Amino acid sequence: MSAGTYTPRPGAAPLPRMIAAQTALETRMLLRNGEQLLLTVIIPTLLLVLFSAVDIVDTGSGASVDFLAPGILALAVMSTAFTGQAIATGFERRYGVLKRLGASPLPRWALMTAKTLSVLVTEVLQIVLLTAVALALGWSPQGNPLSVLLLLVLGTAAFSGLGLLMAGTLKAEATLAAANLVFLLLLVGGGVIVPLDKFPDAVQSVLGLLPISALSEGLRDVLQHGAAMPWAEAGILAVWAVLGLGAAAKFFHWE
Numbered sequence: 001m002s003a004g005t006y007t008p009r010p011g012a013a014p015l016p017r018m019i020a021a022q023t024a025l026e027t028r029m030l031l032r033n034g035e036q037l038l039l040t041v042i043i044p045t046l047l048l049v050l051f052s053a054v055d056i057v058d059t060g061s062g063a064s065v066d067f068l069a070p071g072i073l074a075l076a077v078m079s080t081a082f083t084g085q086a087i088a089t090g091f092e093r094r095y096g097v098l099k100r101l102g103a104s105p106l107p108r109w110a111l112m113t114a115k116t117l118s119v120l121v122t123e124v125l126q127i128v129l130l131t132a133v134a135l136a137l138g139w140s141p142q143g144n145p146l147s148v149l150l151l152l153v154l155g156t157a158a159f160s161g162l163g164l165l166m167a168g169t170l171k172a173e174a175t176l177a178a179a180n181l182v183f184l185l186l187l188v189g190g191g192v193i194v195p196l197d198k199f200p201d202a203v204q205s206v207l208g209l210l211p212i213s214a215l216s217e218g219l220r221d222v223l224q225h226g227a228a229m230p231w232a233e234a235g236i237l238a239v240w241a242v243l244g245l246g247a248a249a250k251f252f253h254w255e
Helices: 015-032 034-053 064-094 097-102 108-136 145-169 172-189 201-207 211-223 231-251
Strands: none
Touching: 015 034, 015 064, 015 108, 034 064, 034 108, 064 097, 064 108, 064 145, 064 172, 064 211, 108 145, 145 172, 145 211, 145 231, 211 231
16 A cells, blocks of 8 residues: 555535535425425415316416416426525525535635526426426427526526525515515416406506516416517516626625
8 A cells, every 4th residue: 555545635625516515405405395395396386286277267268277387387486596595595694504604615606506506406396397287287388498498597597686685685584574475476466377467557567577477478478379589578587687686796695
């Protein structure tokens, strides 16, 4: 045995390996959290099944699931990228987890990258599950998958920025209350289940500028009506993404 075989080599792991390890950890923590699973998986699935099976809301001509499935996909993105991430990050900040991780060899930008990748992994699982349920209910999606992918990425960026901004500026308890309240308000008024044309004209113009409305209507244009890329909705999401991520980067407090 040659000398130095067991000589320690102190130092940080390569950056990609650190990001991958942190992403895996963030994803496991999210999937093991019962409250987060309720918010990100169970509630969207139940809403999809309930409103597709029972004629509660007038969704217009055609099968209800054709209208509901795109909106529920948008809701799933919001529940993970905004509500779930805001609450989890807010309490990590309160308990000093972010402060300790910020002092580790993992750069702060890499930590946020890992959180974003964890959100994307969770969203993939959500979309696969919800798509399978919707197809079992008789959903007939149309449109270009690349347009759907772009809308989902823009929606994720927009909601992630807003979630991190809330988690980095408010106290954990306030974040918990505000994130859940926003989730419920946007569920009702964001075109997810209730069509926007059911609201008064003056309200429609305001609701149409919300990120959840832009995402749900954009997905509906593609998946239900087979339209090309809905650039107006994509533009709204892009503006929200730039504003949210920019504000989060500027005002986020690690302590």
